[in-house]
Amino acid sequence: MKLLDLWAESLAGMLARPMRSALTTLGTVLGITTLVVTLGIAATAGNQIVGRFDELLATSITVEVPRGGHNPLVTWGAAKELRGLRGVTSATALAQSDDSSNLVVTANNLLDPTRVAGQTLAVVAATPDLPETTRGRMVAGRFYDAGHVARHDRVVVLGEQAAEMLGITSLEHSPAVFIKDRAYTVIGIVGGLRREQILSSAVLVPPGLGPDFGLKDVTRVLVATQLGAAELIARQAPLALSPDRSGELQVIAPPSPKRARDGAQDDVNGLFLVLGLVSLVVGAVGIANVTLVTVMERVSEIGLRRALGAARRHIAAQFLLESSLIGLTGGVIGASLGMVAVVAVAAVRQWTPVLDVRLALVAPVAGALVGLLAGLYPALRAARMEPVDALR
Known part of the structure; x- marks a missing residue:
């Protein structure tokens, strides 16, 4: 057939x-x-x-800094130097400790039996680049700048959740918060911290005020990079932050896209x-x-x-x-x-x-x-x- x-x-x-x-x-x-x-x-x-x-996680790097004794591994100014690396868009140095993570913060120093006297919040010292690095936005007021840091002004910025817990919704009358019986003027409320949600319920203070809360040395550095540069910056960041002791820094980089x-x-x-x-x-x-x-x-x-x-x-x-x-x-x-x-x-x-x-x-x-x-x-x-x- x-x-x-x-x-x-x-x-x-x-x-x-x-x-x-x-x-x-x-x-x-x-x-x-x-x-x-x-x-x-x-x-x-x-x-x-x-x-x-890629929009958020693939451009974010975290460098964990262990305690360096008398000589800190990373200085507060080292984070700013990271901008010199090609592919880095912003960098922020943070300091936080166990002692500063549970401090009583009150919105006034009056004893009112009908209201909660204070809230237990974390106090974090951070450089002024924090909103840019974490892609946050100012809900009210402004973030402190280099001038506040240089003058050691007693100002703070509240995370959005922290402000809500303290009942501070407006900065019209320059409200203050009290930490360890000392008053600090609230100049801003920051929100939209998608990368660092824990900071939404924290009180952010300039590095100059860090020693008041035992936050003298940098414990963490956040780095924002351009898309595709995270892997390279993850290798270069420890050398730029601490050339002599880069091996002691721990880098947390995003997984490969x-x-x-x-x-x-x-x-x-x-x-x-x-x-x-x-x-x-x-x-x-x-x-x-x-x-x-x-x-x-x-x-x-x-x-x-x-x-x-x-x-x-x-x-x-x-x-x-x-x-x-x-x-x-x-x-x-x-x-x-x-x-x-x-x-x-x-x-x-x-x-x-x-x-x-x-x-x-x-x-x-x-x-x-x-x-x-x-x-x-x-x-x-x-x-x-x-x-x-x-x-x-």
Whole structure:
């Protein structure tokens, strides 16, 4: 039997019952579409997640500074010098200790039995670059500057949550807070500290006032970098902060964006790939069922072909080719619909679609393979029929 004749017979057999063939193909279409959408959305979502991750975490570095005894490892002015490194946009030195983390802070020094006298808050000494480094925003007033630091002005800035706890909502009358029975003027309220949420409930003081609370030495340095420079700055920062004792500093750098992208994509793939495989299996079962029914309906045709000289392999090849054509058709349609769905979802979400061109080639082949495997048993059953039994 010539290959061209086999192709023509298989195509005629598939088109003889167009509605049945269409419904059978639908199962493969759904399976392939789900697979393509899964892989496309996984790649697109992974890229988007990394993009959002880059906006904040991938540009933030923290340098932990251990206690250096009489000679501090990092001076208050060293953080400012980090701006000289290419890729550093801002740097802030902080000082905090266990003793300064639980201090009683009151909004007035009057004893009012109807109100809570004070709140236990953390007091943190920080350089004036803190809002820029942590991407914070001033809710009210202003942050202290180099002038306040140089003059040792007794001013503080409250975190947004700390101000709410103390009942300070306005700076119109220059409110003051009392710490260790000493008054400090509140000149600002800072909020939006996404990177350092703990500072939202803290009292921030200039470095010059740090010794009043046991905050003489720097314990931490926050560094904000340009996108893509974090890995390099993480290696250079210890040398810039403490050239002689850089090995004693601990750098906390963000993980690689590539690992984050791969992890996000793997998570989404693992979550939805099962759904695509189940749909594909359902499509394969549908093809096998319909092909088997077709074999039973065409018993007399099979017997006549065998009586006219068709070999078993010819009968098997005809039904295998028919089921493969159904799977191939479903693969082509499913791949097309999947690509369109990925682009549509990305457009609605205003994402950048990430599509692998290889999917357009692999998906139809996968559909044809599913059809081939699904039609294997019905084709073998048709090939085993004896001409006399089939004609009878």
